[in-house]
Amino acid sequence: xxxxxxxxxxxxxxxxxxxxxxxxxxxxxxxxxxxxxxxxxxxxxxxxxxxxxxxxxxxxxxxxxxxxxxxxxxxxxxxxxxxxxxxxxxxxxxxxxxxxxxxxxxxxxxxxxxxxxxxxxxxxxxxxxxxxxxxxxxxxxxxxxxxxxxxxxxxxxxxxxxxxxxxxxxxxxxxxxxxxxxxxxxxxxxxxxxxxxxxxxxxxxxxxxxxxxxxxxxxxxxxxxxxxxxxxxxxxxxxxxxxxxxxxxxxxxxxxxxxxxxxxxxxxxxxxxxxxxxxxxxxxxxxxxxxxxxxxxxxxxxxxxxxxxxxxxxxxxxxxxxxxxxxxxxxxxxxxxxxxxxxxxxxxxxxxxxxxxxxxxxxxxxxxxxxxxxxxxxxxxxxxxxxxxxxxxxxxxxxxxxxxxxxxxxxxxxxxxx
Numbered sequence: 205x206x207x208x209x210x211x212x213x214x215x216x217x218x219x220x221x222x223x224x225x226x227x228x229x230x231x232x233x234x235x236x237x238x239x240x241x242x243x244x245x246x247x248x249x250x251x252x253x254x255x256x257x258x259x260x261x262x263x264x265x266x267x268x269x270x271x272x273x274x275x276x277x278x279x280x281x282x283x284x285x286x287x288x289x290x291x292x293x294x295x296x297x298x299x300x301x302x303x304x305x306x307x308x309x310x311x312x313x314x315x316x317x318x319x320x321x322x323x324x325x326x327x328x329x330x331x332x333x334x335x336x337x338x339x340x341x342x343x344x345x346x347x348x349x350x351x352x353x354x355x356x357x358x359x360x361x362x363x364x365x366x367x368x369x370x371x372x373x374x375x376x377x378x379x380x381x382x383x384x385x386x387x388x389x390x391x392x393x394x395x396x397x398x399x400x401x402x403x404x405x406x407x408x409x410x411x412x413x414x415x416x417x418x419x420x421x422x423x424x425x426x427x428x429x430x431x432x433x434x435x436x437x438x439x440x441x442x443x444x445x446x447x448x449x450x451x452x453x454x455x456x457x458x459x460x461x462x463x464x465x466x467x468x469x470x471x472x473x474x475x476x477x478x479x480x481x482x483x484x485x486x487x488x489x490x491x492x493x494x495x496x497x498x499x500x501x502x503x504x505x506x507x508x509x510x511x512x513x514x515x516x517x518x519x520x521x522x523x524x525x526x527x528x529x530x531x532x533x534x535x536x537x538x539x540x541x542x543x544x545x546x547x548x549x550x551x552x553x554x555x556x557x558x559x560x561x562x563x564x565x566x567x568x569x570x571x572x573x574x575x576x577x578x579x580x581x582x583x584x585x586x587x588x589x590x591x592x593x594x595x596x597x598x599x600x601x602x603x604x605x606x607x608x609x610x611x612x613x614x615x616x617x618x619x620x621x622x
Contacts, residue, residue: 233338234270234338235271236271236307237268237269238267238269240267250346250348251264251266251332251345251347251348253347253350254349254350255352255393256320256350256352256394257351257353257394258323258394259322262319262349263316263318263319264316264319265315266317266345267312268312268334269310269311270312272309272338273309274309275309275337276306276308276309277305277306278305278336279305279335281305282296283298283301283315284298284299284332284333284334285333285334285335286330287330287333288331291330293322293330293351294347295317295320296332298315299315300313300314319347321351321352323351324353325350327348327350328351329349330347331347332345332347352394352395352425353394354393354395354397356388356391356396356458357387357389357391358386358389358449359389360385360386365462367461367462368463370463371384371433373465373467374467375467376436376466376467377470378440378471380437381436383416383434384435387428387429388428388429388449389427390423390425390426390427390428395423395425397421397422397451398420398450399421399452401418401421402450403448404446404464405446405448407443407444408443408444408445409465411438412443412468413445413464413466414433414434415433417432431449433464435466437467438468440468440469442466442468444466446463446464447462447463447464448460
C-alpha cells in the first residue's frame with residue numbers, strides 16, 4: 205500500500221515537471237504584435253492609403269512589440285521588405301533595432317510606410333514582409349492606395365475661363381452694384397486644396413470691386429464652390445484689377461489669375477419735356493398724313509378735270525345742239541366779226557358750176573373751225589348768260605364747250621356767206 209502511494213506520487217511529480225518544462229518553453233519564445241493607431245494589426249491585414257494626389261505623400265506608422273520571453277530577431281536586411289507590381293509607389297522607413305537586429309522582450313519599435321503616387325490610377329498596391337524567428341512564415345501586410353490628380357477649372361455661365369482671361373462687368377451706373385458669379389470647380393480625380401481665400405488686388409478696381417462671402421478651401425473631385433464678385437463704381441470711368449485664386453500642391457502654391465474690368469457711367473436724366481415733345485411730334489405726323497391725303501385727293505380731282513378738258517371737240521360738237529334762239533353775244537365777239545342773221549342760209553344749186561369751189565371752201569372752213577376753236581378756248585370768255593343749259597346731263601364743262609362751238613359756227617357761217 206505504501207509502495208503503491210509512492211509510485212503514484214512519483215508519476216505525478218514527473219507529469220508536473222513535464223508540464224512545467226513544456227509551459228516554460230512556450231513562454232520562452234518571442235512574440236511579435238503589430239498595431240496601427242492603437243489597434244492590433246494581424247498578419248495578412250490590408251492597409252489602405254485611400255486617394256492621394258500625384259506628387260503628394262501620405263504616411264502610416266506601424267508599431268512592433270515583442271511580447272515574448274526571448275529576443276525577437278529580424279532575419280532579413282533590411283528588416284522590412286517591400287515587393288509587388290507598384291512597389292515603387294511606396295516607401296518604407298525602416299525600424300530602429302537593437303544591436304544584432306533584434307528586439308528584446310517587451311521592447312518595441314516602429315516603421316513607416318509612405319504612399320507617394322506618380323501614376324493616376326485607382327488601385328496602386330504592394331506587399332510588406334517581415335521575417336523573424338517567431339515563426340517560420342513571415343509577417344505580411346497588404347498596402348494599397350489611389351493616385352489622383354486635382355484639376356482647377358474656373359467657369360462663368362458654364363464657359364471655361366483660362367488663366368489671364370478678362371472678365372468684364374460692362375457699364376454700371378455710378379453708385380449702383382453689379383454682381384457676377386464664378387464657379388471654382390475641381391475637374392480632377394483627387395481633392396483640390398486652396399491655400400487661402402481668393403483675393404482682389406491691384407489697380408483702381410480693387411477699391412470698387414470685392415468678393416462676397418467665402419469659398420470652400422477643400423473641393424472634392426467633381427465638386428465646385430461658387431465665388432461672387434461685386435462691382436460698385438464710384439466715378440464715371442473705366443476700372444481694372446486682378447482676381448487671384450491660390451491652390452496647394454506638392455510643388456507648392458499655384459496661382460490662377462483673372463483680369464476684372466468694368467466701366468462706371470453717369471445715370472441718365474430723363475427730360476420731363478420729352479413726353480410733351482413726343483405728343484407734339486405724333487400730332488404733327490397725323491397732320492402731315494392728313495395733308496398728304498388731301499393733296500392726293502386734290503391731285504386726283506385735277507387729273508379728272510384734265511381728262512374732261514382733253515375730250516375731242518368734234519365729239520362735243522356732235523353731241524351739242526345749238527339753240528337757234530341763242531343770243532349772238534355781240535359784246536364778246538371780235539370787233540372785225542360781223543353780225544350774222546341765224547336765219548340766213550346759203551343753199552347751193554346742185555347744177556351750179558361753183559360746186560367745186562364750195563367743196564374747197566368747206567374744207568377750208570373745217571380747218572378754220574378747228575383753228576378758231578383752239579383760239580376761242582384761250583381768248584374768248586363766255587358769258588354764263590349766253591349758255592343754254594344742256595339737257596344731256598354732262599354739266600357745266602360741256603355747256604362751255606357748246607358755247608364755244610356755237611361761236612365757232614357763227615364765224616364759219618359768216619365766212620361762207622362772204
